[in-house]
Amino acid sequence: MNFLNRKQEHKNDNLKKVSKTVILSVAVMALISLNSCKNETKQEAETSTTEMTSDTSNEIAMQTMAFGVRGNCGMCKSTIEKAAHTVEGVTMASWDVDKKKIEVSFDDTKTNVMAIHNAIAASGYDTDKVAGSEEAYENLPGCCKYDHDMMMNQTMEDK
Numbered sequence: 001m002n003f004l005n006r007k008q009e010h011k012n013d014n015l016k017k018v019s020k021t022v023i024l025s026v027a028v029m030a031l032i033s034l035n036s037c038k039n040e041t042k043q044e045a046e047t048s049t050t051e052m053t054s055d056t057s058n059e060i061a062m063q064t065m066a067f068g069v070r071g072n073c074g075m076c077k078s079t080i081e082k083a084a085h086t087v088e089g090v091t092m093a094s095w096d097v098d099k100k101k102i103e104v105s106f107d108d109t110k111t112n113v114m115a116i117h118n119a120i121a122a123s124g125y126d127t128d129k130v131a132g133s134e135e136a137y138e139n140l141p142g143c144c145k146y147d148h149d150m151m152m153n154q155t156m157e158d159k
C-alpha cells in the first residue's frame with residue numbers, strides 16, 4: 001500500500017516536470033515568433049520609405065494640343081501630318097479623319113501651335129485658325145478636295 005503510494009507520487013512528480021518543460025518551450029516559441037513578427041513590420045516600414053524618383057524635367061517643355069483641320073481621306077491624313085512634322089520641335093502629329101481633328105505634341109521652347117497651324121494651311125488644308133493655301137488646295141488630288149464648309153474639330157456625338 002505504502003509502496004504504491006510512493007510510486008504514484010513519483011509519477012506525479014514526473015508529470016509536473018514534463019508539463020513545466022512544455023510550458024517553457026511554448027513560451028520560448030511564442031517569444032521567437034513575436035520577435036520575427038517585429039522584424040517583419042520593421043522591414044515593411046523600411047521599404048515603404050523608398051524615395052520616389054521623378055524624371056519629368058524632359059517633359060515640362062512638351063505640349064500636346066488638338067485643333068480642327070478639314071480633310072477627306074487617308075491621303076489628306078498623310079499630307080496634314082507630314083506638314084505638321086515639317087515644323088521643328090513637333091514630335092507627334094495624328095489627324096483623325098472622322099473628327100477632322102489633329103493632335104500634336106511639340107517642344108514649346110522650339111515652336112508654338114500657330115506655327116503648326118500655318119504649316120498645315122500651307123499644305124492646302126484649313127485649320128480652325130488659318131485658311132488653307134488656295135494654290136496648294138488646287139494641287140491636291142481630286143479625292144482630297146475637301147468641302148470648305150465641312151465642320152471640323154468634331155466630337156463623335158456630332159457626327
Ligand SMILES: [Cu+2]
Binds near residue numbers: 075077143144
Ligand atoms: Cu485626301
